[in-house]
Amino acid sequence: MRALIQKELRENLxxxxxxxxxxSAILALNIHTYSHWMQSVxxxxxxxxxxxxxxPLVSGGFWTVSGIVCATFGAILGWFQIHNERQRDLWAFLxxxxxTRTQIFFGKILAGLMLYLLVAGLPLAGYLLWALxxxxxxxxxxWAVLWPVAVFFISGMVYYFAGMLTGLRQARWYASRALGLGxxxxxxxxxxxxxxxxxxxxxxxxxxxxxxxxxxxxFHSNGYYCSQPVPGKPALIAALMPGxxxxxxxAALLLIKVPRQTYEPAPPYYRMNKDGTIYKITSRKExxxxxxxxxxxxxxxxxxxxxxxxxxxxxxxxCYENTLWPSFYxxxxxxxxxxxxxxxxxxxxxxxxxxxxxxxxxxxxxLAGYDKKTRQFIGSLGxxxxxxxxxxxxxxxxxxxxxxxxxxxxxxxxxxIYQPYPxxxxxxxxxxxxxxxxxxxAPATNSSDRIIGAVHEVWINGYDWNYIIVVTRCYVHLLAxxxxxxxxxxxxYPKYNHVTVACLESTNQFALWTSPAWWLQxxxxxxxxxxxxxxxxxxxxxxxxxxxxxxYHPFKFVREDKLMSLAMPxxxxxxxxxxxxxxxxxxxxxxxxxxxxxxxxxxxxxxWWLGRRYNLSLPARLGWAAFQLCFGIPGLLAQLSVEEWPxxxxxxxxKKLRVVDGEHCEHCSADFAPPEKNGTExxxxxxxxx
Amino acid sequence: MNEQSVIxxxxxxxxxxxxxxxxxxxxxxxxxxxxAFLGRNGSGKTTTIRMLxxxxxxxxxxxxxxxxxxxxxxxxxxxxxxxxxxxxxxYGWMSVRECGEFQSRFYPRWNEKIFRGVIGHFNLKPTxxxxxxSRGERAGLCLGLTLAPEPELLVLDDPALGLDPVAxxxxxxxxxxxxxxxxxxxxxxxxxxxxxxxxADYIAILDRSVLRVCCSLETFRNSVQQVRLRFPGAPPxxxxxxxxxxxxxxxGELRLICxxxxxxxxxxxxxxxxxxxxxxxxxLEDAFISYxxxxxxxxxxxxxxxxxx
Numbered sequence: 001m002r003a004l005i006q007k008e009l010r011e012n013l014x015x016x017x018x019x020x021x022x023x024s025a026i027l028a029l030n031i032h033t034y035s036h037w038m039q040s041v042x043x044x045x046x047x048x049x050x051x052x053x054x055x056p057l058v059s060g061g062f063w064t065v066s067g068i069v070c071a072t073f074g075a076i077l078g079w080f081q082i083h084n085e086r087q088r089d090l091w092a093f094l095x096x097x098x099x100t101r102t103q104i105f106f107g108k109i110l111a112g113l114m115l116y117l118l119v120a121g122l123p124l125a126g127y128l129l130w131a132l133x134x135x136x137x138x139x140x141x142x143w144a145v146l147w148p149v150a151v152f153f154i155s156g157m158v159y160y161f162a163g164m165l166t167g168l169r170q171a172r173w174y175a176s177r178a179l180g181l182g183x184x185x186x187x188x189x190x191x192x193x194x195x196x197x198x199x200x201x202x203x204x205x206x207x208x209x210x211x212x213x214x215x216x217x218x219f220h221s222n223g224y225y226c227s228q229p230v231p232g233k234p235a236l237i238a239a240l241m242p243g244x245x246x247x248x249x250x251a252a253l254l255l256i257k258v259p260r261q262t263y264e265p266a267p268p269y270y271r272m273n274k275d276g277t278i279y280k281i282t283s284r285k286e287x288x289x290x291x292x293x294x295x296x297x298x299x300x301x302x303x304x305x306x307x308x309x310x311x312x313x314x315x316x317x318x319c320y321e322n323t324l325w326p327s328f329y330x331x332x333x334x335x336x337x338x339x340x341x342x343x344x345x346x347x348x349x350x351x352x353x354x355x356x357x358x359x360x361x362x363x364x365x366x367l368a369g370y371d372k373k374t375r376q377f378i379g380s381l382g383x384x385x386x387x388x389x390x391x392x393x394x395x396x397x398x399x400x401x402x403x404x405x406x407x408x409x410x411x412x413x414x415x416x417i418y419q420p421y422p423x424x425x426x427x428x429x430x431x432x433x434x435x436x437x438x439x440x441x442a443p444a445t446n447s448s449d450r451i452i453g454a455v456h457e458v459w460i461n462g463y464d465w466n467y468i469i470v471v472t473r474c475y476v477h478l479l480a481x482x483x484x485x486x487x488x489x490x491x492x493y494p495k496y497n498h499v500t501v502a503c504l505e506s507t508n509q510f511a512l513w514t515s516p517a518w519w520l521q522x523x524x525x526x527x528x529x530x531x532x533x534x535x536x537x538x539x540x541x542x543x544x545x546x547x548x549x550x551x552y553h554p555f556k557f558v559r560e561d562k563l564m565s566l567a568m569p570x571x572x573x574x575x576x577x578x579x580x581x582x583x584x585x586x587x588x589x590x591x592x593x594x595x596x597x598x599x600x601x602x603x604x605x606x607x608w609w610l611g612r613r614y615n616l617s618l619p620a621r622l623g624w625a626a627f628q629l630c631f632g633i634p635g636l637l638a639q640l641s642v643e644e645w646p647x648x649x650x651x652x653x654x655k656k657l658r659v660v661d662g663e664h665c666e667h668c669s670a671d672f673a674p675p676e677k678n679g680t681e682x683x684x685x686x687x688x689x690x
Numbered sequence: 691m692n693e694q695s696v697i698x699x700x701x702x703x704x705x706x707x708x709x710x711x712x713x714x715x716x717x718x719x720x721x722x723x724x725x726a727f728l729g730r731n732g733s734g735k736t737t738t739i740r741m742l743x744x745x746x747x748x749x750x751x752x753x754x755x756x757x758x759x760x761x762x763x764x765x766x767x768x769x770x771x772x773x774x775x776x777x778x779x780x781y782g783w784m785s786v787r788e789c790g791e792f793q794s795r796f797y798p799r800w801n802e803k804i805f806r807g808v809i810g811h812f813n814l815k816p817t818x819x820x821x822x823x824s825r826g827e828r829a830g831l832c833l834g835l836t837l838a839p840e841p842e843l844l845v846l847d848d849p850a851l852g853l854d855p856v857a858x859x860x861x862x863x864x865x866x867x868x869x870x871x872x873x874x875x876x877x878x879x880x881x882x883x884x885x886x887x888x889x890a891d892y893i894a895i896l897d898r899s900v901l902r903v904c905c906s907l908e909t910f911r912n913s914v915q916q917v918r919l920r921f922p923g924a925p926p927x928x929x930x931x932x933x934x935x936x937x938x939x940x941x942g943e944l945r946l947i948c949x950x951x952x953x954x955x956x957x958x959x960x961x962x963x964x965x966x967x968x969x970x971x972x973x974l975e976d977a978f979i980s981y982x983x984x985x986x987x988x989x990x991x992x993x994x995x996x997x998x999x
Contacts, residue, residue: 003795011783089775092745097796098769227747227761646749647708660705661749672701672750675713675900679932680949680981682913684905 001099004107005114008081012115015080019073019119026065027127030056038138042372051349054357055139057131057146058344066149070120070156071188075181077119078163081112086167091222105219109164109212116160120153138375140347140359140368140390147343151191154204159184161211165239168215170223176641180214182243183207197339214239225642237627237638244634244641245569252567256560266290268550272513273317275506276534278547281311295547319511321502324471351422358422360411365396367411369422379425383413386425409481410468417470417483430483433472469501476501476512478539487539496531498551509542510535515551526552557591565592566599569631600632607639614643615659615666696721696843696875697742699760701751704737711737713899715751719877719892726886726907727879729896730982735879736776738896739847743773756843769797772841776848778828782821786814786831790838797839808834811864812857826857833864846878850885858882865889883975897982907974914977915951919944919964931958935980947972947980 034056052059085094095104128146131137165180187207191200217232225236265283272278279300283290290311292300302309350360350367356378357370368390369378382392397411397418410430411418417431467486468479475488476499491499491514498515512535515521516528529546536542557565565573573593607628611621628635646659653670664671697719704712712734719725729735740746742755744763753760758767780789786809794800809816812830814823823831829849836844849865850858862885865876880886886893886907893910895903903910914935919925925944928937933949944964948955959967972980 003792007781007792011781087777087779089777089779090781092740092743092773092775093779095745096743096768096771096773097793098765099796100765221747222745224747647705660703660710663701663750672703672714678902680902680935682903682905682910682949684909 001103001107001110004099004104005111008108008111009114011084012077012081012111015077016115016119019069019077020122023065023069023073023119024123024126026069027062027123030059030062030065031127031130034137038372038375049349049352049357051139051347051359054349054359055131055137055141055145055347057128057137057141057149058346062127063148063152066120066124067152067155067188070152071159071184073119074116074156074159075163075166075184077112077116078160078165079167080163081108082164082167095219095222101219102216105216109161109215112160112164113157116156120156124149124153134377135375138357138370138372140361140370140377142346142361142363144343145346147197148340151200151204155184155187155191158187158204158208158211161208161215162239164215165211165218165236168218168223169236171641176240179240179243179247179641180211182246183211183239183241185246186242192340193338195338200339210235210238224644226644233642236642240638240641241569241631241634244637245572248567248634248637249564252564256563267553270530270547270550271314272319272321272502272504272511272532273506274319274504276319276502276504276509276511278532279314280550319502319504321500321511321513322467322469323498323500324469325498326471353423356422358420360397361390364390364392365398366390366392367397367420367422381420381422381425381427383416383418383427383429385427412470417468417479419483430468431470431477431479431485433470433477467501467503469499471499478510486537487535489533489535489539489541491531504534508537510537515549518552521549521552522554526554557589561592562595565595567633568592568596569634570596570600571630572596596632597629600629600635603628603632603636607636610636610639610643613645613659615646615662616643694718694720697725697753697755697877699738699742699751699753702738702741702748702753703750704734704741704746705749710899712741712896715896715901717894717901717904719875721875722873723891724876724889725878726890726893727877727896728881728883728886728893728978728982729879733896733982734899735896736847739773739845739877739879743771743845769799769839770842772836772839772844774832774836774844774846774849776851778825778832780820780828780832780835782819784820785816786818786820786823787816789820789831789835790816793835793838799840801838801840804840805834805838808837808864812860824857826853826860829853829857829861830864833861837864842874844874844876844878846876848879848881850880850882862888883978887974895978895981903981911972911974911977913949913951914972914981915948916970916972916976917946917948917951917959918966918968918970919946919959919962920966921962921964926962929958929962931955936983945970947977949981 034053037053056062085091095101099107132141159181162180162184166178169177169180171177184207187203190203194200194203213231213235217228217236220229220232221227225233228236265285268280268282270278271281278295279292280295281290281292289308292308292311292314294300299308300314301307302313346363347359347361347368350358352358355372357372358381359368359370360366361368361380364380365382366387367381369380370376371378377390379386379388380390380392381387382395383397384393384395387393396413398413409419411420415433416429418427419430420427466481468481468483470477470479475490477488478486478501480486487510489512491512496514497517498513500513500515502511502513504511512533513530515530516524521528526549528549530549530551531544531546533544534542570593573589573596577588604625607624608621611624616624624639627639631638646661648657648659650656651658651665651668651670652673654665654668656665656667658665658667695718697717699715699717702712702715702717703710715734715738717738727735727738737746741748742753742760744760747761755763756767756770758764763771781792784792790802790805790809794802794805808830812827812834814827814831818827820828820831833849836846846865850861853861862882865878876889890907892906893903894901895910905913921942921944923942925939925942928934928939928944928946931946931948933951933955935947935949937947938945944962946959956967
């Protein structure tokens with residue numbers, strides 16, 4: 001096998017070197033761009049500041065390029081390794097040697113993976129070394145930020161096997177040779193959406209294993225399906241299934257969506273003016289101005305013109321508001337992100353001073369400072385003040401919740417709001433909650449109070465807001481910039497976690513909107529109202545009303561979804577909930593399953609008939625029938641892609657058409673008749689004339 | 691499978707789409723023989739060889755090579771089979787020496803002397819790249835790579851295809867002097883009938899995907915006969931004669947090439963009333979071409995030729 005590995009390495013070295021040069025050049029360009037940008041920033045340059053620009057290891061460009069290079073090079077290398085030898089006689093030269101096909105397969109893939117490691121791994125390692133060397137990058141680093149690129153790197157191997165399968169497969173339809181790439185594409189999409197990292201590894205390992213087994217089977221059968229070893233056949237079918245689903249899905253999308261460009265009006269919503277009046281905005285027809293009416297349904301009329309104002313004009317009267325979306329009581333509601341986004345959000349750019357960048361590190365709960373010129377770590381800030389290391393004495397701020405902007409001014413822990421002053425290496429406590437339990441404010445909660453959200457944005461839509469909103473389990477506090485409490489209000493419903501504070505500048509009042517949590521809305525069918533309270537400067541309640549809930553829009557499957565589901569495998573709707581988490585539906589969408597199953601039931605007799613046409617054995621026909629039931633139309637396409645269509649000729653015995661690849665007629669069990677003699681035959685017994 | 695045969699097939703059939711490439715092939719190749727596998731282009735020779743070596747799945751039927759099922763030839767069987775492909779394709783980037791080194795690492799019985807002998811016979815420089823070799827040189831290199839493992843069975847798929855006369859002669863000389871051994875079986879397909887005549891013990895002929903002949907060379911030669919019939923005027927139309935391959939009509943003469951010439955054939959010919967009937971010698975090439983060429987009557991009588999549309 002060593003000879004084969006060496007041959008493969010030499011044969012594909014040029015391609016590998018080309019890939020190496022291209023990827024290295026792109027990463028070198030990334031380094032150059034970053035260094036140039038940092039130099040301009042250190043010299044006082046202004047511009048946008050985002051963590052993806054400041055830490056090259058988390059930049060979208062780096063991930064995109066790495067993902068594309070790993071996938072493309074993996075697929076090309078795999079395809080090239082086979083394509084080189086797919087000419088008939090060269091393939092014969094390769095496989096006709098005293099080595100098993102498994103040895104030849106391993107010889108090829110070991111060499112291929114070595115080259116892949118060289119092309120994708122070497123530039124990555126170099127880039128990583130550069131980024132980790134002190135003085136190069138003025139931003140924090142955690143190993144977890146490397147997971148996405150590590151996953152792209154590993155998933156490139158899935159593309160490698162998919163490319164190899166494409167080169168190897170002898171397919172009846174040429175386009176169907178590339179169906180294996182569909183699996184790799186699905187892997188790329190899935191790994192960014194699943195909630196947990198172990199699911200990513202499972203997806204890559206399973207799909208890579210399936211593709212590798214299909215390739216191994218292809219080596220045994222010279223790329224054909226019929227003579228594959230037992231594990232090869234299901235692996236090949238499984239490897240082609242995602243590609244079939246993509247093809248069918250796209251075809252269905254074109255048929256369903258393209259001819260039907262229907263206008264779907266935006267759902268109605270409330271809007272509060274600067275004087276505290278609430279209006280309802282309703283869109284009715286495409287191209288028409290939305291209808292603006294007060295809560296009694298009376299359309300708004302501009303007194304100057306006597307006609308209804310346009311939405312753009314009306315928006316100028318809109319009050320300034322700020323929203324927080326903290327989790328009140330239900331831990332299940334705590335925001336969960338995909339592993340991918342979690343890897344991206346290990347730290348956030350917090351603030352920039354004249355000479356420094358300050359980042360909020362989620363893991364340590366502290367602000368980490370970096371010098372712009374030397375790009376060296378300065379130290380960190382926590383509730384107890386400055387520390388030269390990143391851990392401090394263990395004191396830390398609480399991690400900001402979902403929809404809680406971090407690039408503001410204040411930070412918090414469970415009981416205190418802090419104002420950091422990074423220039424002075426100081427942190428000042430602005431406000432500490434005093435209420436020890438929530439009994440008084442919200443008897444139902446029966447738990448001690450703690451801060452669960454805070455926001456201080458000084459500039460909203462051109463208006464100097466300059467208030468700090470603090471949401472605790474019991475109250476909504478409004479603070480002045482110096483931390484003085486202006487008022488606090490107990491939310492009417494503790495489980496209402498959507499909190500909006502509006503500043504009504506015309507009346508010097510405030511309005512507090514609370515909306516029920518999504519899961520409560522869902523449970524009640526959207527019947528829980530929204531609650532609005534008007535407060536004066538001292539926090540006295542002036543008025544409060546309940547409004548019909550407009551923010552709840554339950555998800556409904558529309559006709560297009562149902563039609564699309566006809567083209568999807570029923571098994572898909574059952575498999576997806578296995579990856580349960582926020583980005584996925586947690587329940588099986590039975591409506592779609594029914595439609596998909598209906599299509600599968602239509603496919604079942606077709607698959608059965610095809611099985612007869614292919615002259616398959618009864619177990620094979622039953623197997624395909626079960627497969628059609630699970631995978632519907634894409635399953636049917638997969639069957640058509642792998643099975644070879646046998647020729648038929650009339651049986652001389654029963655005169656019916658019979659397939660040529662059986663030893664006997666499938667209708668009358670007669671043997672095949674020998675070719676007709678023409679009187680010129682000469683057959684002599686073996687060894688007669690030696 | 692007969693113990694005497696190294697290759698044996700039963701009903702071996704291969705279709706490409708709806709077209710049969712090989713039909714119901716029953717073949718026995720005796721051990722130690724030189725077996726020529728003949729047929730016109732597209733008659734199914736290469737397809738048969740590829741099926742025998744497990745490179746192509748038969749549509750139906752079975753086969754064995756050296757006692758192993760052709761659908762699952764193990765490495766030890768492949769080590770005993772040398773296969774020279776039709777196109778003589780090799781890795782273009784390798785040098786002649788590297789080809790030898792690569793191949794030698796797979797074969798424990800690799801004989802470097804044979805390899806050097808063959809490439810020396812073809813005047814190949816060990817440092818020359820395969821992509822720079824002529825077709826004949828490449829054929830020589832392939833032959834060296836095929837012979838050096840000292841295989842028990844040599845399968846040569848039209849080894850002289852596309853070679854110039856000098857390269858062709860070199861290849862045949864190598865085949866005759868280096869490969870011929872009593873314990874070695876050579877199974878080769880060819881269009882070069884002179885080569886077949888020089889080296890083959892047995893021949894098998896595929897005619898439009900069907901095996902029609904499988905016998906010794908002598909038997910084939912003896913089975914094809916040429917007869918000249920003379921007539922006072924224009925020869926009469928030729929009646930249906932079993933085994934008739936070709937008939938050539940000329941002014942006052944009818945020349946016939948028949949298979950299985952026997953008393954019944956002679957009686958049928960005498961019934962035409964010739965003034966003279968004499969056998970004519972026929973070369974193997976003529977016999978082969980008559981066998982595989984267009985069947986039927988060809989007229990060389992000017993009036994009849996012009997009368998034809």
